[in-house]
Amino acid sequence: MDGERKTQTSASGRFAVAPMMDWTDRHCRVFHRQLTKRALLYTEMVTSAAVVHGDRERLLGFCEIEKPLACQLGGSEPDELARAARIVEDWGYDEVNLNVGCPSDRVQSGRFGACLMLEPDLVADCVAAMKAAVSIPVTVKCRIGVDEQDTEEALDRLADAVLAAGTDALWVHARKAWLKGLSPKENRDIPPLDYARVYRLKKRLPHVWIGINGGIDTLEAAEGHLAHVDGVMLGRAAYHDPALLAQVDARIYGEPGGAPDRLRAVEALFPYIERELARGTRLSQITRHILGLFQGVPGARRWRQMLSGDAVRAGAGLEVIRAACDRIDRDALDRADEMRDRQDRVAVQVPS
Template sequence: MAKYPDHKCAVAPMMDWTDRHCRVFHRQLTRRTLLYTEMVTSPAVIHGDRQRLLGFSDIEHPIACQLGGSEPEELAKAARIVEDWGYDEVNLNVGCPSDRVQSGRFGACLMLEPELVAECVAAMKRVVSIPVTVKCRIGVDEQDPEPALDAMADAVVAADVDALWVHARKAWLKGLSPKENRDIPPLDYDRVYRLKARLPHVWIGINGGIATLDEAEVHLAHVDGVMMGRAAYHDPGVLADVDRRLYGEDAPAADPLRAVETLMSYIEDELARGTRLNQITRHILGLFQGVPGARQWRRILSEDSVKSGAGPEVVRAALAHINRVALDMQG
């Protein structure tokens, strides 16, 4: 098995959230964190608008594309396209619990078919040179997580998977909504730790409910990487300290204010291409979480960025408010 890169931290793939604008913003805060696309299905990659689905900025590296699917040859074709577009990794979704995913026979329901997942991994590995990884749950429905996770891990390791990211919850395909599946099934971090202890030679990362870098450091004593989801999205300031805390390197932006300032040229370029301001600013609403003036920051961006013709001046006005509050507090 080839050595997987040192991805101690990743931002989870999140539908409707981790689009290209979100990823460029996150990259202002951290150079080292692995960023993921939203899940895209293999048929969409093959037949759809690839610029819309796969387009990204060079600044986003390292970046992984998450695929949804269950047809080995189809996934192989999509993985080859993903590699040709310049992605650093291709990841197979074996964790999403939505009804649409189940009807398409991919996502979390594949926990019931580890050998099929292994075939998919092997097919992708045959045609690409970038890492092929899997993101799974610890089990679904009535499965016992002990044999279920072991079966999945053993199958994909036999197929030469490069890394396994494990969301440390079951998914309940019957009776819970996708939103409920992110909160209600209890977290079982110890189950993932046991998997790593059993397979010390396999790169294993953990996901689920990780909200702080203190928590991340606890997990990194047991596994190889941590994946943050909603916490990183709603309070992106947490990413500003990842490079220093987890990699011993300087962050690209000294503080969140600097991160917004460096994002401004991207905003201006995107507006010139026809992107609406709110498509970008919706991802930066949580940046000043807990900072005096944050409510007004969110209000200005939420109300004014949706207006016709809204431009960079909206972000500058919101930023000026944060600066004024800071100066008032110093005075």
């Protein structure tokens, strides 16, 4: 991969929120975008067959505010993936990503996800077909190996195959996936993390854009990884503690100014929520993504209780969120945000 291609995803992909099934839907992404303007956001994984044959508005619809935005596809048929990638590009996405990391039984039965680590040549065929079909970046997200594979050989083989096929970037979840014997949840926690394996891949391929994922739960940890690789991806930590995302633009991208005010970020969602309610969306479908916004701030428990309970009632509207906002101790929140902003400014000034 030459230097020009390496830069295609590096600007936005320096920090990304991972694609997470049942979590990173369009409501989640609109909320996350109130907290960070620069991070790369991902859709949930959608299968290539669904994109080609299904309800594209439901599967691919998004708001322009969500960009930069990548769509993750699952599949193993090169022609079908090429068709799906072309549709994704036509819908206006900034990147299309191929899932070679999900270990669920349902995904395995469809011959895609992490089981494709066992078929690097097929993955390369898929990438080549997608690259021939679109002009936006085509990227791959994989594991370091599966089951009894030797991770040195398995990751190198997969990486070399997809790079020869033209992939623009490689995201690596720094764990093995065990296709037999572990559930998807256990596969996120039990296989040991091996960040050094991803660092070695980057050292071997210095001109290739490589990002890291898996078990990263603080921005301090993210900054540490960025000393070794090109991008860092957070999943559950960013979802459960979204206030973390409010620090990203300053700390990761060096943007001037303080972090967004969290209450104002909620208020900025109101026009979107009103539009969605008018379309028939239930309030709870949106508020489930914002429950963790005020962790550690007085009133946060009541905030969660009100949004978890009142938002599910028939006809629930913005009054529920406004009432929950009133439970947050504004003075304590301001103090917490001021302390965070001071930490961000110090972090930005410290040479990496």
